[in-house]
Amino acid sequence: MTTSARPEQVTPLTPDTLPAPVMAGRDFLSNLDMTPQELRAVMDTAHSMKRGEWRGVRPLSGLSLALVFEKASLRTRTTFDVGMYQLGGHAITLSSQEVGLGTRERVSDVARNLERWVDGVMGRVYLQGTLQELADHAGVPIINGLSDMLHPAQLLADYQTIEEEFGSDLRGKRVVYIGDGNNLANSHIHMSVLTGTDVTIVTPVGYEPNGAVALDAVRRGASVTLTNDLAAVEGADVLYTDVWISMGMEAEADIRRRAFRGYQVTPQMLETIAPDGIFLHCLPAHYGEETVPEATEHPKSRVFDEAENRLHAQKALLYHVMGLMKPRW
Structure with a gap:
């Protein structure tokens, strides 16, 4: 849509x-x-x-x-x-x-x-x-x-992009975020409160999103799942990722690359999401880490529509x- x-x-x-x-x-x-x-x-x-x-x-x-x-x-x-x-x-x-x-x-x-x-x-x-x-x-x-x-302004563009695909009623849509439980993961949890999406955050052990943010969202009635299981990606309506190494975390780069190995979004992973599912990334992409060029150029990618939005x-x-x-x- x-x-x-x-x-x-x-x-x-x-x-x-x-x-x-x-x-x-x-x-x-x-x-x-x-x-x-x-x-x-x-x-x-x-x-x-x-x-x-x-x-x-x-x-x-x-x-x-x-x-x-x-x-x-x-x-x-x-x-x-x-x-x-x-x-x-x-x-x-x-x-x-x-x-x-x-x-x-x-x-x-x-x-x-x-x-x-x-x-x-x-x-x-x-x-x-x-x-x-x-x-x-x-x-x-x-x-x-x-x-x-x-990162709330980014989430406005993200959800505009999601609505372009699925319409304005997003209740029950599965938004799966994979990677670092950072500012974007926290804001995705907030958007679950506002829109009724089912948000799943998939991270390595020790890199989960802010616990207080998640607990507050659940108390407000949001559907939020925190997991380390990559199988949670399957069937997602929206698959979202972000960089593993945010600005200011460069000293942790090697440790993070080892921890996030396997959490890379590839074309093969995109084939496991819903048939009409989409892939989003807020950019910039660190190709070879959280994703690869073939994923952002994939038919399921809406990454550059998202950037326009x-x-x-x-x-x-x-x-x-x-x-x-x-x-x-």
Whole structure:
């Protein structure tokens, strides 16, 4: 299933027909900062944007977003920057050399400065606590572009891609994540709470996702399975993987490669998932480790659709967080 439409099918929106922003002025540090209804509104907007219905609409005209990076980025930087431009706003990129969160100056001071110049801040940082500190001291929305604990903006693009394949009702769909129980694994567990998917995290012993995240999700009624058994991949509707060695873990590279041996997604593994199942990877891919080029190029792969959807999903997020703001000048 696809939400794409031919140009002649598109009904352009106007400033008077835009949906109401559902997260106006709020922080987005976790997928659980949304309700299921708010997630639905953001997803509907992302699909609408991808269809071209927002072309020419500039709801964020006159607004600025600071992009604060402690970690390198291709997709996060490009999509947030282009997204602000397409919505009529402006993005300014600030590297760790320019800001130095917690080193060059206090995180709280950075927050108090930025709130006086810009209308929102996206942070791609090492620690979730850094984002929380920014949120505690800034009077403008803070958006999590990645932290050690969570990667919620990525999951919006992931689920847009999943909905393109299976429709908007994902209850009972099996999402199997294989590899390191990292920030993406934690965020997949959060999305199970919001969407009703059955999420299975398959990791080597000792590399499971955050236990508190999983326990909280189960208490909220989510279907979450943690296992070391590779057989759990069989029959998956969605098979997802990520790098074994995240930025900042390079010293553990050899240990991790040995631990994750056998957890590589190959074309042979893709033949064991559901006949209409799909393969996702947030990229960048470390070929020869968590996957191989033949998997990302496989007919079941939606990896590059997923990358494209970073733009649409994040534009939708920006609109729903910043859409009611007025320019300061």
